Amino acid sequence: MVTPALPHDNLIAEVNARIGAPAARPGGDADRIDGVIPVVVVEPSAPEAVATVVGWASETGRTVLTRGGGTKLARIPAPVSTVDVLLSTRGLNAVEIHRHGDLTATVQAGATLSETNAVLAEHRQWLALDPPRGDRATIGGILATNDSGPRRQGHGTPRDLIIGMTLARADGVVARSGGIVVKNVAGYDLARLMTGSFGCLGVILNATFKLAPLAGASRTVSVTFPDIDRCVAYADELRAHAATPSALELAMPAVSMLVRFESVESVAEQQAYRAVALAEAQDGTAVVLSGANETAAWQAHGTRVFEGEGTLVKLSVVSAQLLPTLIWLNGEARSRRLEYEVIGRAGLGVLCLRLNGATSDQAELLNALRGRLPVGSGSAVLQEAHVDLMALVDVWGPIGDGMRVMQEVKRQFDPTATLNPGRGPGGL
Numbered sequence: 001m002v003t004p005a006l007p008h009d010n011l012i013a014e015v016n017a018r019i020g021a022p023a024a025r026p027g028g029d030a031d032r033i034d035g036v037i038p039v040v041v042v043e044p045s046a047p048e049a050v051a052t053v054v055g056w057a058s059e060t061g062r063t064v065l066t067r068g069g070g071t072k073l074a075r076i077p078a079p080v081s082t083v084d085v086l087l088s089t090r091g092l093n094a095v096e097i098h099r100h101g102d103l104t105a106t107v108q109a110g111a112t113l114s115e116t117n118a119v120l121a122e123h124r125q126w127l128a129l130d131p132p133r134g135d136r137a138t139i140g141g142i143l144a145t146n147d148s149g150p151r152r153q154g155h156g157t158p159r160d161l162i163i164g165m166t167l168a169r170a171d172g173v174v175a176r177s178g179g180i181v182v183k184n185v186a187g188y189d190l191a192r193l194m195t196g197s198f199g200c201l202g203v204i205l206n207a208t209f210k211l212a213p214l215a216g217a218s219r220t221v222s223v224t225f226p227d228i229d230r231c232v233a234y235a236d237e238l239r240a241h242a243a244t245p246s247a248l249e250l251a252m253p254a255v256s257m258l259v260r261f262e263s264v265e266s267v268a269e270q271q272a273y274r275a276v277a278l279a280e281a282q283d284g285t286a287v288v289l290s291g292a293n294e295t296a297a298w299q300a301h302g303t304r305v306f307e308g309e310g311t312l313v314k315l316s317v318v319s320a321q322l323l324p325t326l327i328w329l330n331g332e333a334r335s336r337r338l339e340y341e342v343i344g345r346a347g348l349g350v351l352c353l354r355l356n357g358a359t360s361d362q363a364e365l366l367n368a369l370r371g372r373l374p375v376g377s378g379s380a381v382l383q384e385a386h387v388d389l390m391a392l393v394d395v396w397g398p399i400g401d402g403m404r405v406m407q408e409v410k411r412q413f414d415p416t417a418t419l420n421p422g423r424g425p426g427g428l
Contacts, residue, residue: 011040011062011084018056019049023091031086033065033073038086045091047108047166047174047205054203055172057085058418065420066199068110068138072145087203089140095119096206104163106208109140120211128155128212132306140204146196150260150298153347154246155212158195164208165191170201170414178208193409200424201413215246215262219272220294223284225255228330230282232323235346237278243271249301250346253330257284257346258301305343310356312384313366315342317349318377328372329353329365336361349378363392375400399426 015024027038062084089110100123130149164178177190225231247260261271279286344351
């Protein structure tokens with residue numbers, strides 16, 4: 001008796017025939033995306049094979065969801081009814097070229113940040129990014145979400161560091177933009193456009209970055225304050241005194257701040273003790289950390305929000321609205337009996353908010369918060385949320401006139417809506 005072929009058997013055979021390698025398998029429980037098991041999982045080991053799979057999916061009307069380390073998928077809520085092809089980039093995991101004399105490197109999309117920096121460290125250099133879960137986050141995922149961490153204060157975002165990119169278009173064509181040296185800006189805008197597009201415009205194959213030298217020493221000033229007013233005033237004082245921290249992180253409701261200085265030993269030490277004096281002038285209690293104590297402080301800082309339960313929101317506000325927004329948030333959360341934690345870039349107004357409590361109260365707070373942040377002056381985007389909350393609160397919030405532009409860009413790059421449907425800004 002012949003067993004009828006299952007749908008995934010047909011797809012697997014078709015994919016493997018296209019790329020000439022056994023790179024496809026049936027999806028399983030470990031591959032679930034928003035509760036949905038993909039029909040087929042494909043992990044090509046060559047950039048051209050990725051492009052072939054994408055082009056085939058576009059031709060045949062199938063959807064493709066891209067996965068690197070999987071650290072971002074849970075943070076981009078977008079319930080789907082089916083996933084035809086889960087495309088893993090982990091087979092593309094090499095640092096292709098490290099031009100240490102030029103402080104640049106070209107890295108494949110499936111390499112993790114920790115793997116990448118281990119290679120670059122051989123020449124005392126690094127890709128100056130520290131997003132959450134950086135040990136598992138891949139270069140492609142970091143770029144697709146433009147994700148960053150505390151060191152964004154001193155080094156910028158992925159969009160600031162990228163100087164070139166190779167991608168697979170939805171039609172299966174491999175496209176390249178940018179150059180291999182910092183001064184070459186040809187095609188730079190395309191690489192920047194792809195950065196932060198959540199994989200809905202193309203599949204990133206590799207990227208070229210400008211690098212930073214590894215600092216000789218690091219010092220972190222840990223400060224606690226009696227209230228958020230003094231904490232924000234302290235951040236303003238640091239900037240006014242031309243301090244150059246690589247990270248300037250606040251946390252609340254227990255109001256505290258971590259300020260990191262990375263340089264040669266003498267400079268890092270000098271800046272740290274200047275920061276202590278400024279903190280004490282704002283009634284703060286400060287201590288300078290180094291070595292294992294410093295490492296532990298930063299690990300705890302990230303864990304308190306990113307390893308927690310409940311709703312996770314990325315909050316961005318203009319500098320002038322940082323203090324009023326934090327004061328309002330503290331009052332509203334307490335009045336609604338919601339538990340919350342905030343950490344984030346005090347010097348940039350980019351924060352992460354963790355909420356726990358009744359779904360209806362969370363929805364009311366988030367909608368009211370968005371009402372305080374007109375388009376162009378701030379945003380509050382859901383990164384982790386229960387489906388019940390997503391029924392009451394839009395994932396992205398108001399986008400304004402820019403939505404029409406993004407829809408047209410999506411139509412030009414991916415007219416068949418093959419790539420990461422529903423996961424781009426505004427649900428593209």
